[in-house]
Amino acid sequence: MIAGRGLRFARTAARYTVLLLVALFFLLPIWWLLVASIRPTAETFRSSSEFGLATLWPSVVTFDHYARVFAGVLPRAVANSLFVALSTVVAGILVCSLAGFAFAVFEFPLKRPLFALVLLTFMMPFESIVIPLYVLIRALEWSNTYWALILPEVASGLVIFLFRQFFAGIPKELYEAARVDGASWFQIWWRLTLPLSGPVVAAGALVLFVHQWDAFFWPLVAAPSAELVTVQVAIARNVTLEVANWGELFASASTAILVAMIPFLLLQRWYVRTVGLASER
Amino acid sequence: MRRLTRRTGLSLGLAAAAGAALGRIADARTTTLRVVWMGWPDEQVVPLMDSFRKARPDIELAVEQIPFVQIFQTLEVRLGARTADPDIFICDSPLTASYAVRGHLLDLTPHIDAARFTKAAIDAASWQGKIYSAPFGSSMPVLFYNKALFREAGITPPEPDVTKRWTWEQLVEVAKKLTDPDKNRWGFSFEQQERPYMLLPLGQSLGGVALSPDGLKATGYVDGPAFVEAYSFMQKLYTEWKVSPPGLFDPNLPVEQFGNGRIAMLVAGTFNEATIRNKYPQIEFGVAPYPTFAAGKPVTPTGAWHIGVNPRTRHKDEALAFIDHFMSEELQILWFKLRPYPPVLRSVWEKEAATFATDMWRIVRYELDHTAVPRPATPGFREYEDILRVALRDITTGADVKATLTAAAQKIDRELQKYR
């Protein structure tokens, strides 16, 4: 009995040791970046080649870098990117989950070729289609509008595929039962499938959010005007050929990371709740 | 449930309406010039644009500050679409020929009075006898050194005198004494460890020619004996003498290491003077001319940002007015004060004589008039630069110099085929 408890303790300890080591691998680089954003640049590079406490802990804390980036385009850029990303998430979840549902649940002519086409859309490198896409946006007279940033990214082949995979795992009997109760397919999608798919919807939302939050090349091409500046563009502006304002680069990058963490933390709650639901059922 | 779908429909409608309102942000005014500019800080851009707006209130400017890392790619897409957008764009001077042959630059010969500019600037702006880009700045590297480290080691530092220019051989001997691997201290580094801009003069100093006169052949030029000798020497900095830190991927990192006292001598652009002074006020540093080989002649690199006009612009007169304004003495002085690139207008050097009385600027002025060689004029400069850059990087990590240069030259020739 005591041996059993000892064994269990050892296993828990081992599990948490692994969890912790892995967490360090993922977090230390981000930590280094955050620290670099609040220390003088000279110190960042002085401490980097001799690893020690000084590498991971600032001896002087300064918010100058933040003061400068917040006085510049960054606040505007964060607001723009949030607007673009959240609009894309809301529209994208609806549009993609509808399509994912159809591919998962329905049988219709040309289903397989259409699905193959959906897969193809996210396998073509974006850089190869950027010129035709730019010509199209200009023809629509959308350059330098939010439309140009949002609309091309709402329908995502990847997210449709994600939804299809998960929706197809929902037992067919549930749908049959709902149909017998007289529910329309729209009602089933909205009332049954989406609520049952909390973590997947959250994951899809993150995919769309991150995609827009990270967008860099397309905003420069399609909407480069000052009012529409996006967050990655604002970050990159801190580096020119002659001077890299490392402190400002790290400060604006840290801001982008911290703002983007918010949806992740919200998602965390969603996961926990879904687990609760699953065990109630 | 049915109510629910109606609500969804309603919110979609609202979203569309909101979007339509947003779409109007890009509303055009009477005449708007779309200007693609470098992503320099606002305080170095806005005053220039405001100066033009004040001079021409009838013309609106839509200025886009594109980050350096993506400016070439962004321009490729925008110009590649062959529309009237943008009207004006910032143009890296060695790319003048590349844009010109592809019809992305308006011939500015009638609008530029070449006599007003330094020769190096006009050379960099020209292709086949015509001026395609308006010179807006120049550049020149010098040798920065850390005075304290020289004192500590009891070594006489180089002098800020072009007649007493150090040779590379001399520099290496000193660099060896200043290198201390235990302290992670290095004797010397180039600011740009792999960019042809800073490294072509090594071969040119030994009599090498970087590219054929027609700008279309590299074999027999950049892989010739002068470049092989020069880059073998360069390679030894990393592999044999170990006086240079290998692998500083970004040209801004050596500057930080110089500021931290980890690099004793740094060949770097004039721009770094301000950077070091502001970021590392505790460091005491001196300036000397770009070194040369003992058996060679002094050669230095130059070239920087120019301004180009899209020939498809629908506002040609306004665009030319922009060029005229930006070529004016008043604006170029303002620009120098905002961002001190070596000026391209001769008169600015005279007008601001007090500013240019320092060691560094005296050296720079001499070099621009006597030793500066612009990068090779070729429509394929981007290809040339990129292929050579990768080759130079491989050389710093120990690749066979002759074989690497030969392979690079062949690759360049293949890419330049399309311009024949």
Add this chain to the structure above:
Amino acid sequence: MPAAPAPRSSSPSGFRVPLVVAFAFLAPALGLLFLFRVVPIAIALFGSLTGTKLTGETVFVGLANFRALVEDPSFWRSLEVTLVFNLVVNPLQIVCALALALLVRRPTRFVPAFRTAYIAPMTVSIALTSVLWAILLEPTAGPVNGLLRALGFAPQPFFRSEDQALASLVLLASWKGVGYWMLFLLAGLLRIPEELHEAAAIDGAGPLARFFRITLPLLRRPLGFVFVADTTANFLLFAPVYVITHGGPNGATSLLMFEAYQAAFTYLDQGRSLAISVLVLAILAATVTLQLRLFRERG
């Protein structure tokens, strides 16, 4: 022994619905995809059969771009690098992601915080990830070599060595990717009812048996998604190569997508670039078809 009746999946055929219903579900997404993806892709496919004159005119050249690639030894080198990279990075990331997902499946103490920690790199853009790791793995000034020195190891050249560059790229991609892929697998794991495991445990199935008999079969679809999406992401990855190695040293990291990007934006050869992209697409499509077949529901 069938451990417990797994929830029966829908047959691949699905429900027959009136065409108008299917259309209503599909129209928004397919309409947008058609306009913003399918049409540009069709143009790109055609573009791979063309060349661009200096004056901007496009000329039809047939398969000349592809022929030029096949005759170019550097293309074969890139192909090899791309395949080696993907054969290593994809299985590695998926195994790690699955292991992590299993590790954080049960929300015991602190586990929610660990989950967040693992997906944190998702918030760092790929361009920034590249710059960050370039600094971290910098041979002389980087903290990782600082750490190695402090621990008494010799500093490593990482991206600066022909032998280590591709491995460093795998490390970078995995730092950014493993938590991301874990997220989808975790979402799949959380849908497997706890009762199935309990029932199997009562029946005397050990953890390994439960994993292979219950978890893995029920994770088939999420795994299929992760295989496909991860493979795609890694085939299309090139930002770190652009930022850090530029294909070197000596071609060791010349991924095909990087070559395609270079062809378009540095060598100004759209035709070649599109031809490489089309080949990447073909390789990807073949790989993905294979993967989906592997994960297809049996019966």
